[in-house]
Amino acid sequence: MESEVMKIIRIDGHVHVDGDFTNIEKLEKSLELLFYEMDELNIQKALIMPNNFQQSNEMIIELCKKYSDKLFGFCWAEFDGGLPQNHLVKFRYCVEKLGFKGLKIHPRYHGVSIKDKRVEELVELAGEYNVPVYFDCLPSKGRVPIQETIPLLIDELAMRYPSTNIVIAHMGGHHILDSYAAVKNNDNIYLELSNIIIRYSGSSVIKDIEFVIRELASEKRIIFGSDFPTYSIKETYSLYNEMFSRLKMKNRDIEFIMGGTINSLIE
Template sequence: MKWIDAHCHVGQGIMNGLDADKLLADMDRLEIEQAVILPWDRAIAVDNEEGNMFTLELAAKYPDRLISFCTVNPWFGYRALEEIDRCVALGTKGLKLHPPYQGFQISDPFVLPIIEKALTYSLPIYIPTGTPVAAMPMQLAYVADLYPEGTFIQGHFGFPDFWIDSIPSVEHRPNIYVDIAYNAISTIEHAVKTLGAERVLFSSDAPYLSLDNEIDKLLSLSITEEERQLIGRDNMKAILEGGRR
């Protein structure tokens, strides 16, 4: 079975780093077909242009394997909007916002123009959740209700502090998917049972988590092979192709 990793990082961050050659070697070994790549921590927080260019160049070099999502800090205002335009022109396939790194709450009003800009290009929007007070599942639910036409990915499924809010925040919102990195097998199985496998995405958040361990966790789930295929590949493939399952 082939997989698509919905979220990992390349480059050297403060705590950890991963270069493209190592990522591609791990992908070959683990039969990961494609991976969505984001830059390292500093580039997410402040040096957006540098980080985005790095991932865009890698995606252009390995177009069948690596997929670039761009990132912008909403505090940069018009400059952030222009950066989305630039990245789309160069081939980005999605947007990541990171409230704890970038210093805002998901529901802050000045974030909405960034989301609206991304949605003019039909970009899926990835936002990690689980960190108070900046990034909580119900804040993402509020934004998803404002933009039902958008496709949102609830990163880390509320881990570690707000996992209990994750199911209620997405249960009746078909425009939110959940990314299961960091979560326990029992939590993931509960998400599949409650939300359906069509709403769940495999990701590794490498190098902060182990690709091997996250693949092992996906293989260990007590679900059908059809459900595993949806989580491991088909749901993210549909998102990248501009649709929903």
Template sequence: MIIDAWAQHPTLRHAQDPIFASLHRWNKTEPPKEEIPLSLTIAAMDAAKIEKSLISAWQAPGRDMISNDEVASFVKKYPDRLIGVGSVDISKPMQAVREIKRCVEDLGFKAIRVLPWLSEAPPTDRRFYPIYVACCEMGVPFCTQIGHTGPLMSSEVGRPIYLDQVALDFPELVIVGGHIGYPWTQEAIAVATKHENVFIDTSAYTAKRYPEELIAFMRGHGAKKVLFGTNYPMIFPQKALEHLDRLALSDEAKELFLGGNAKRVFKI
């Protein structure tokens, strides 16, 4: 089983948001002019033999880029293929706590994702702490981005070392840091090694671009700590999996990376 730990089916307002101009420049693409059909996302999964994708809502301060209800509607159409990941606005803590409960209890989501750079606040900011409590109480992982930001926003808030303090304060909280933490990948590995419930996902990077220190971690004592992810549609699953053999993983490590770890972490 291959599970994509970080994907999204973008709404048109998400895909056209000016914040992603730098990504379109990198990929030499133009923002879409029409809504992307959900069938295209499923076809992209099929092409790479992805059995399940965790698709994320996007909540920026004051606006839904991809709402939780939209994600729920996507999952409803393909319940055997898509798994919902909710998002909340940390500037409204009590509303966010209630929304996390709704996401888990009513919508059946398996995790909550909040991106620090959207609020220009590190994960140690006091506004995040009610989110962590709610995730602990609801028994779902907290997912976030670690590393530099592709969009033209501050990267400092993505330093993986911030998660060290969060994990110390909330040892019960399962934390998944996406985007491998580059250029601070060694920080990410150190934090994941130190804390039982901290994990890394490889979204936004193709296998060809994984840093050597991450590959060594996956081959060794970090085999149970790294999850495959794409950040689709930025990277299509088939492209993300190219050069997978370059990693030279054992059969066991490869199975854990592609699906076993995600299955355990997200209770799939």
């Protein structure tokens, strides 16, 4: 029987900070605001990832060590830098030596298609380490055509590597119903909620988000995230909280969205 007292901690499953080690002032200000918002909402932990090419994996892990009570990190893939095996070497280093809990692949920023062989190799290796892979699947400005970043490509990957847990960040943007279909087709796909509830405000996407949350809530496949500092955690949380109330969701299902699901993937 499930214990009544088992308390699930609250986690923001997608944050960044501004600044880097060449701009400490900006970095510290950003961290201060992050922790302030987390405290206010009783969010105990946040999953932090590099935001741009100025932020190295080393910098992110240093923050995670300094604030280990509040932060844990996912490294981001490194595709450049000489050797053909560089992406695997760097990822191994990030997991084994730096202690990252997962991998983020950002096809738009990295300029790499989800169909790229190196992406496939990383997904396979993540499965061997049993660490999850986040994919940014937000259709927006980037270095590859949107068609190379869509959730239906994640469906193919997940089928090929069923022992790797894959998270579609931003729920695939306006491709949200394709993301939903990919979840239905694969036990190893999860959806992360950041960014879209504000970005697509007033559009039909909001209805789709509500539909998918309602349909998947009890399956424990949805992860709360804010994409701080692009959007405030507080504003994001209050919009989702209203949605959870409208849907009359069970507390237990909300607890999994608010931390239980991502926690189960990194344990």
